[in-house]
Amino acid sequence: MKEKLRSLWQKLFGDSMRAFGVVSLVFLASMAIAPAKNFFSEWRHYQHGYLSMIRNRSEANTLRRHFQGGIQQIWLPDLGVVDRCTSCHVGLKEPTLTDVAQQPYRKHPVIPHNLDQFGCTVCHRGQGAATTVAEAHSSTLAWEQPILPAKFVESSCGQCHRGSLPGTPQLNLGRNLLSRSGCVHCHAVKLPDGSTVKATDDPPSLSHIGDKTTRQWIYAWLKDPQAYAVTATMPNFKLSDADARDISAFLIANSAPVAGDSVTLSAKPSNDPTAGASLYGESFCASCHAVQNAAGNVVGGDVGPELTRIGSKVKPEWLQAWVRNPRVYDPPTGMPHYRFNDAQVATLTGFLLAKTDSDLLANVHLDAATPEQIAHGKRLVSDYGCASCHEIAGIKKPENFAPELSRIGSKPITQLIFLQGMQHTLPDYIAGKIKQPRAFAPGLKMPQYTFTPAQIDALTTALLSLNDRSYSLPPSLAVSAPPESDYQPAGKAGKLMTDLACFSCHRINGHGGDMAPDLTWEGSSVQREWLVQFFRNPGTLRPALIRRMPKFNLTDGEINELTDYIMTVYQSPSVDRDSMPVSGYAQGQIELGKQLYYGKYSCQGCHIVDTKTDKGYIGPTLTHVGSRLTAAWIYQWMKNPEALRPGTIEPNRAMSDEDARALTAFLISQKGGGQQEAAKK
Amino acid sequence: MAKTVDQYFDDLQQTRVWRSIFRSGTGSSTLKRALAIQQNVFLHLFSTKVRTRMLSFSATWYLGTLTLGTFLILVATGIPLMLYYHPSVPQAYADTKDLQFVVSSGMFLRNLHRWSAHAMVFLVFAHMFKVFYRGAYRTPREFNWVIGVVLLLITLLLSYTGYLLPWDQLAYWAITVGSNIASAVPLVGEKIHFLLLGGNAVNANALLRFYVLHCMILPLAAIFFVAIHFWRIRKDGGLYSHASEPATLRAASKDAAAATEAQ
């Protein structure tokens, strides 16, 4: 054996010439093999796979004609996109390949954008330049941002679309949570257009908290806000007993009384649950306030605080003063000033005070506060940044209390510290931080929220949309949100509207809530008499809604003031209220309109004109529309609803002038009389 | 049919054109072979003869030759790489990505260039230590050793300047760390740092500067000094052989002296 090897060695390398020859051959062979590295690249493999996949399909010829071999790329210099994804994802644009189970060949789902204009990585992240599976999809040394998990993909829409989109419910929810949950009180979030995300929650001022509640309640609340109200926005700071004791001591000691915060009534708070419940219902308190029912479900609106255990919280005198006129205690509050009389105040207060929970304060025993405790409490209030959210007399709102999140969606993974067993990706990190903020390091101050998994995903989505790309994209791509103005109505009527907190629910000139209709052009759209009646006794226009405008017990003078103001000021430039009469249309035209209503346009699918036959519950009921709306408004609305109310779900049916006029004639004839006649019969 | 390949080759070498290019002529006589070395502009740097002993692997481990080999590979791969590369920010990085993902065999070229560069630095160090431990730096080879030290520095600079060119994080921070050392030189440190980078930080100017150094100035300097290095081997008496080691001579003379005294 050894001999054989030796002779072989001699044969191959015996003298220099032989060795040279042999090594040259090996060298040349190696050089010849080198291009193989290129030949066996992954994209070639996938293109071969595609060709053999389409061979068995009926439309094989078409597909083969569309197929282009070699590396494909979408190059968009403006967006910084060089995406070679289509080298392997060959069938992205083939409409017939929706049924292909085998990736990377399936057609891309329908989206509002053209792939050739946006590429792939703008939405999906990953490394567009790469032509290997691992490099393109995963997080590598060369590319930190892996493919975005599909459940967060809506975040990419948010890079350009600053407002809410119908197709991105998760992103919309996340953005809503971001401003509603108080995140932005501590974390600054700047948007690429220079604006900042504003908080929409309204944390109460604590400067006068001693008027409102007791130290015992504050203690219990600080220990666990959700024990008092499951929907509480305030997160749990996981305070120790001593810290909660000292903070409550400080807050009470720091509180200054407000004049008028205790009223004596002519009537005593009554314990009549029936009268209280009916007043609570009539006043539509539940439109804003929720109550947890016996089954544990929270029922009611989320504009104001939950009232399940309100009786364990507030002092009776304060509650009376608040119900009578909330603006005494908290001038900018979103709660309307109902004009309740003393008896009503007494009834409602009694009803609310009965909502107690004996367990809440059962174990709270606090001794009188010492000056040391108060001083320590003050320090804690500064340390935990309480003043970031709450106004507290003597404590300044801290600046930059928590890290800015304006570009959190591009945070380099190398700068993150992950928990044990956590996937090393940015979405996992963000979600983990929201889920258990204190777990990441000792001494962290971020409190514990009680988000559901879906809410955490939504918030993560919203945060991921705050990234470098949203800054680097061409500004022309940005679709800004409808601007939030700080519109304030003027004059006496303006004061009245503020007092009634109209803007808590209604939006006017870009300012206000979205619970109730936008009133910007209300003056053009409704008839004066109807508006006056509505203020006296508001009814609902939409049978599917339980929420309704509450009755504010306005005086006639106030109603006139408001009505005049609305009719004069809130007019649309495109609708001339007086250009069309509200009655006197020819019967033929009305009949034609009726045919169009039930025939050509099938309006009964969404609306009700005849309560016996129509079943449309999507749009407002139109039985009384003739006494509510102006004819000019109806006509313009028929022509182009979007122009009068952007974002309305009413479709634009592209009506001819004649059809629109006929329908207007038909609708304006619906003055509620038909119903009465039917009732008579 | 009688003619072999060798004979055809001989015939070719007799032609006028061949003779006008290669003057040494045919034949395998010592003279012709010596002329083949002497009359070639590249080969004339080498001795016409080398001690048989010095060709054994253990004598030199062929480290110098291998270093030359890596240099040749680096030139051969470096030139095609230059065709795909723009020394600008951030295009340099995109070009590197293209080499990696799109250019035919671009990945292979880059790999070969990079690994050869590492191999060259390693081989240069190994060559230096081997030469030292063999004592091959001794008179009259002192100056060739100094040239060797210069070539070591040039090699390090070549590798260092090339390190920045991909313009990735690895490159950027390696160069930042390295160039900051230059600032530590007393008095003129900041000036050297500025001169090296063409600015106060590693940026587009530094990239361009390093590119020119890497592809023009340093390779030319290396070729220049390598030529002297080889030429000096011949001029300094060929590859160093142990027989001329002074210690041996002295030991021999001592023995002789002892013998004389004993007489």
Add this chain to the structure above:
Amino acid sequence: MTDSKDFIAGVDSNAKKSPRRIVFITRRTSAQVKAETEDQLQTFPEVLLRAAVAIMTLAVVLIWIALLFNAPLEGLADPSHTPNPAKAPWYFLGLQELLHYFPPVVAGVLIPGLVVMALIVIPYFKVNIEAEGLFQKDREKRLQIFYSVAGGLSLFLLLFKSRLYNAVLGIKGEAEPLYAALVPTLIISGLMILASKSSPQSPSPFRRYLAGRPLSFWVMTWFLFELVVLTAIGTFFRGPGWAWVWPWQGS
């Protein structure tokens, strides 16, 4: 090989007194003087073929490495995100390791400058030409010098930036003793002590070898050892914040 001397320099070199003198040989023996009778090979083609074989073998090895292992490429250079640790190319990691201990002027300028100077000076440095075992001559004096130098160096490396050092100088912060540089020093010193206790006639070939090593050998070996150890530490054992990490603990 005829190593019997053909020429002995006469101390009495007056030309008038001894006209027979042909050549004067100093202790600085020049290589050219020695007549050579060794076997030689023609460079063309023998040496060139061998060089070609060597270079092509290397090329084949490198080609296969290039086919199998991809060169690293990280993310786009970003001046605002410093990787931790930011490492220089591997051949500078020995230096970077030193920078961790010494101020930049020392580690970045003085030490490399001295190394380069030393390398240049080597062939002009008389001690090397002697090429004689370090402790063969002047044993006592040289041992004294060796013990003081090696002892001083080891003590310095042992104490520098140690807890004691920090305490004495009132420096706050972590102690970062230079043990990495100390270990090679101790090993080389140990070998040198062994060499001093060995004679060229020792029966053990290893001790014979050690006994015959000159000073330059020891200095260079120490340098090589330090270079390898520091570079290896910088390459494999340094993690975020230049803290010690075992290679298998990599993130």
